[in-house]
Amino acid sequence: MTIERTFSIVKPNAVAKNLIGAIYSRFEAAGLKIVAAKMLHLTREQAEGFYAEHAERPFFGGLVDFMTSGPIILQVLEGKDAVRRHREIMGATNPENALAGTLRADYADSLTENAVHGSDSAESAAREIAYFFSEGEICPRTR
Numbered sequence: 533m534t535i536e537r538t539f540s541i542v543k544p545n546a547v548a549k550n551l552i553g554a555i556y557s558r559f560e561a562a563g564l565k566i567v568a569a570k571m572l573h574l575t576r577e578q579a580e581g582f583y584a585e586h587a588e589r590p591f592f593g594g595l596v597d598f599m600t601s602g603p604i605i606l607q608v609l610e611g612k613d614a615v616r617r618h619r620e621i622m623g624a625t626n627p628e629n630a631l632a633g634t635l636r637a638d639y640a641d642s643l644t645e646n647a648v649h650g651s652d653s654a655e656s657a658a659r660e661i662a663y664f665f666s667e668g669e670i671c672p673r674t675r
């Protein structure tokens with residue numbers, strides 16, 4: 533398995549609860565390296581564009597309300613099998629189904645306010661990274 537990148541968000545509920553460091557610690561403990569990061573308060577236009585694949589879903593408006601409700605932290609994570617490993621660390625979308633010890637089991641407040649986002653495939657990761665980061669904002673590790 534080659535080194536891969538994935539896209540990750542610490543969502544507004546987790547930032548509001550001062551959990552940025554706790555979540556970053558989980559990434560680092562799992563061997564995922566943070567190679568880009570920024571804080572943003574999304575506009576509705578940015579959130580709607582990011583979640584365009586869900587535009588027809590009944591939860592779309594509530595999801596955009598939530599994702600624009602406060603600042604978020606965006607990061608690019610790099611490591612072996614990064615997309616799948618990051619999804620494992622996050623746990624199931626619905627925290628009621630998330631395994632013990634996962635980020636969503638520990639930090640989600642509800643199905644919508646589920647603390648973190650992670651790309652669901654290498655293709656999604658490439659698209660999502662490019663949505664928020666220019667290549668010059670990504671700093672590959674040399675050591």
Ligand code: RTP
Nearest residue numbers: 591595624625643644645646648649650651652
């Ligand atoms: P994410 O994209 O945030 O990593 O989450 P995911 O792949 O596990 O879930 P996805 O199906 O892509 O849904 C995106 C986000 O929409 C919210 N959601 N709400 N109320 C609902 O029925 C519902 N379903 C999904 C969650 O915030 C989910 O993470």
Ligand code: MG
Nearest residue numbers: 649650651652
């Ligand atoms: Mg998703």
